[in-house]
Amino acid sequence: MIELKNIKKIYRQGSIEVPALRGVDLKIERGEFVAIMGHSGSGKSTLLQILGLLDKPTSGQHHFLNQDIPHLKEDALAELRAEEIGFVFQQFHLLSRTSALDNVSLPLIYQRQAKRQLDPKTVLERVGLGTRIHHLPNELSGGQQQRVAIARALIRNPNLILADEPTGNLDSASGREIMTLFQELNRQGITIILVTHEPSIADYANRIIKVQDGWICSDETKNQIAAEKVSEKITSATSAPPSPTHKMLQLLHTQLRQAGRALLANKLRTCLSTLGIVIGVGAVVAMLALGRGAQKSVKDQLSGLGSNRITIRPNVQYVGGVRLQIGSVSRLTLNEVRSIQQSIPEVKVVVPIVRSRAQVVFGNKNSNTEIVGTTPDYVEIYSVKPQYGRFFTLEQDANRERVALLGSTVVRELFVDQNPIGQMIKINRISFRVIGILPTKGTTGPRDEDDMIIIPLQTAMRRLIGKLYLDSIDVAAADSSVVDQAQNSILELSRTWPKTPNSEGDSYRVDNLASVQEAFSAIARVLSIILAAIAGISLVVGGIGIMNIMLVSVTERTREIGLRKAIGARNFDILSQILIESVMLCFAGGLVGIGLGWVLILIAAKVTGWTLSISFASILLACGFSATIGIIFGLWPARVASLKHPIEALRYE
Ligand code: ADP
Ligand code: MG
Numbered sequence: 001m002i003e004l005k006n007i008k009k010i011y012r013q014g015s016i017e018v019p020a021l022r023g024v025d026l027k028i029e030r031g032e033f034v035a036i037m038g039h040s041g042s043g044k045s046t047l048l049q050i051l052g053l054l055d056k057p058t059s060g061q062h063h064f065l066n067q068d069i070p071h072l073k074e075d076a077l078a079e080l081r082a083e084e085i086g087f088v089f090q091q092f093h094l095l096s097r098t099s100a101l102d103n104v105s106l107p108l109i110y111q112r113q114a115k116r117q118l119d120p121k122t123v124l125e126r127v128g129l130g131t132r133i134h135h136l137p138n139e140l141s142g143g144q145q146q147r148v149a150i151a152r153a154l155i156r157n158p159n160l161i162l163a164d165e166p167t168g169n170l171d172s173a174s175g176r177e178i179m180t181l182f183q184e185l186n187r188q189g190i191t192i193i194l195v196t197h198e199p200s201i202a203d204y205a206n207r208i209i210k211v212q213d214g215w216i217c218s219d220e221t222k223n224q225i226a227a228e229k230v231s232e233k234i235t236s237a238t239s240a241p242p243s244p245t246h247k248m249l250q251l252l253h254t255q256l257r258q259a260g261r262a263l264l265a266n267k268l269r270t271c272l273s274t275l276g277i278v279i280g281v282g283a284v285v286a287m288l289a290l291g292r293g294a295q296k297s298v299k300d301q302l303s304g305l306g307s308n309r310i311t312i313r314p315n316v317q318y319v320g321g322v323r324l325q326i327g328s329v330s331r332l333t334l335n336e337v338r339s340i341q342q343s344i345p346e347v348k349v350v351v352p353i354v355r356s357r358a359q360v361v362f363g364n365k366n367s368n369t370e371i372v373g374t375t376p377d378y379v380e381i382y383s384v385k386p387q388y389g390r391f392f393t394l395e396q397d398a399n400r401e402r403v404a405l406l407g408s409t410v411v412r413e414l415f416v417d418q419n420p421i422g423q424m425i426k427i428n429r430i431s432f433r434v435i436g437i438l439p440t441k442g443t444t445g446p447r448d449e450d451d452m453i454i455i456p457l458q459t460a461m462r463r464l465i466g467k468l469y470l471d472s473i474d475v476a477a478a479d480s481s482v483v484d485q486a487q488n489s490i491l492e493l494s495r496t497w498p499k500t501p502n503s504e505g506d507s508y509r510v511d512n513l514a515s516v517q518e519a520f521s522a523i524a525r526v527l528s529i530i531l532a533a534i535a536g537i538s539l540v541v542g543g544i545g546i547m548n549i550m551l552v553s554v555t556e557r558t559r560e561i562g563l564r565k566a567i568g569a570r571n572f573d574i575l576s577q578i579l580i581e582s583v584m585l586c587f588a589g590g591l592v593g594i595g596l597g598w599v600l601i602l603i604a605a606k607v608t609g610w611t612l613s614i615s616f617a618s619i620l621l622a623c624g625f626s627a628t629i630g631i632i633f634g635l636w637p638a639r640v641a642s643l644k645h646p647i648e649a650l651r652y653e
Helices: 044-051 074-084 100-110 120-126 142-154 172-187 244-265 267-304 334-343 378-382 394-398 408-414 457-464 480-494 513-556 558-566 571-608 616-642 646-651
Strands: 002-013 016-028 033-038 059-064 085-088 160-164 191-195 207-212 215-221 309-314 317-319 322-324 347-362 365-374 403-406 424-427 430-437 452-456 472-477 508-512
Touching (some): 002 044, 033 172, 044 160, 074 085, 074 571, 085 142, 120 142, 142 172, 244 267, 334 347, 347 378, 452 457, 508 513, 558 571, 571 616
Parallel strands (some): 160 191
Antiparallel strands (some): 309 508
């Protein structure tokens, strides 16, 4: 069954070399019961670890079940350990917080080949613990714990059981019980190799090998093994071989349960470590809702302002790279107003506008106000049908009459209790008669739309401001579907208008509210990007927190990982276990984060007055995000865990 030839093992610690085995030759047949004896430090454990495929010799030949062990890959070794070998350790190495039954079942999840397995309950009954299957290790005595460990070694119906000082931590009565159990197992055909330094324990074996300073110094066989018993392995109570898919699902299910248990074991730590993810996901969810809310609110406000309006203004101009003052040469006049009216059919109304600020006085009150000079069509474009009184007529404009319409802010500032209609006010010391009051418009941004006086265009140009040119021409398209077309036609037309010689680019700019809307959207986009960056950063920070805690938890569970590898877990099994745990952690954080985001959205909706809602897409995004973070930041700890050396991990304190 086992053949060792000239096996040497040298431990290296820095520059010091410790030879533990100096050339061991050994042959063990099926069905033997071997005790390895020797003083402490003689190399017994080292030998057993090599026999158990847990450690590799420095040199020498090793055959196990006709396989050339030094040439096998790690996963193949893990599989051999899983299929053929059962381990029993001096320190039992049971998983705490895990029932006897689950401890015994543990090796099953790492068994790949659908081989015959024993039923955990039956095995526990066989070792005399049939009534204690749901007890935790700390509710069992040392002898009972070791029996659970033996049951765990038996569960996969192994051909070989290795035990390193299995009675070392037990009183002599329990020791005797355990040894009787081993003897019985041996009689059923299982090969048993155990390490002990007590002669009374070694007496149970058929063959005693003594080791001294890394050499085998004696090898005695007491009595011949009854050959007919070799084949008579336990075949009772085996369960049907599970299918590979079923195996995978079983592994996943077990790993999910283990991950859940590991996370619940440290509730406070679990909560704290997910905090970063919670905040990050909450921020992402709230940010998405706020971004959409803001965009919608801007859109609503802008569409209320009339989206079929187009404004034409002189453009900033450059001559030879030098910036000229706006309107320095390219100037808008009534000629341009007429040319638009005549040549662009999509246009409904064209309104010339001049603007200025002026000092307005009534009685002993005064105010500095924006003066707008325009034509009666302004009413239609800006929907400012007077609240009281009436607008001026084309005639009044042509006659340059001094009449004015006041915005409500101006009314409030100048008039206390009087009716302003018919009163005479002074604008820049020129008398105007108030003929109407404009409807209240409210504010857009920092600008008070009601702090304004409208007077006839000709009056403004010739009498008040003394400007011969227009500040802008405002145009209303026939309806919102032709706005773009009208805008393009006007831009084309504007290129035929007078312009600064040698200037670069267009002399006039033609805007509509859609472009303002676009500008707002661009701002909203930038804001979203900034918020997304903040959310992203907090997710990364959260992820680092997760990685940190997973590393700690991997270190804490070094011995558990060592045990899992010793009983046949492959690197991938360990990797996936830690990854599942980290994804579960992040996912839980993500769910709480969605809740937090929802609360934030409720608060934001109260504060801003917007209608905000959490979208299904953002929930999906948050879930995807947190799972991804779990994978990315769990990968390193998982890798660290999976690469641990079984023996070193088991020895970890
Ligand atoms: P035993 O089990 O017979 O007490 P071991 O096989 O554990 O002895 O150890 C044999 C020798 O190898 C001892 O001198 C021990 O100090 C040394 N040794 C064992 N394990 C290591 C290790 N991981 N690193 C360095 N030296 C080791
Ligand atoms: Mg030892």
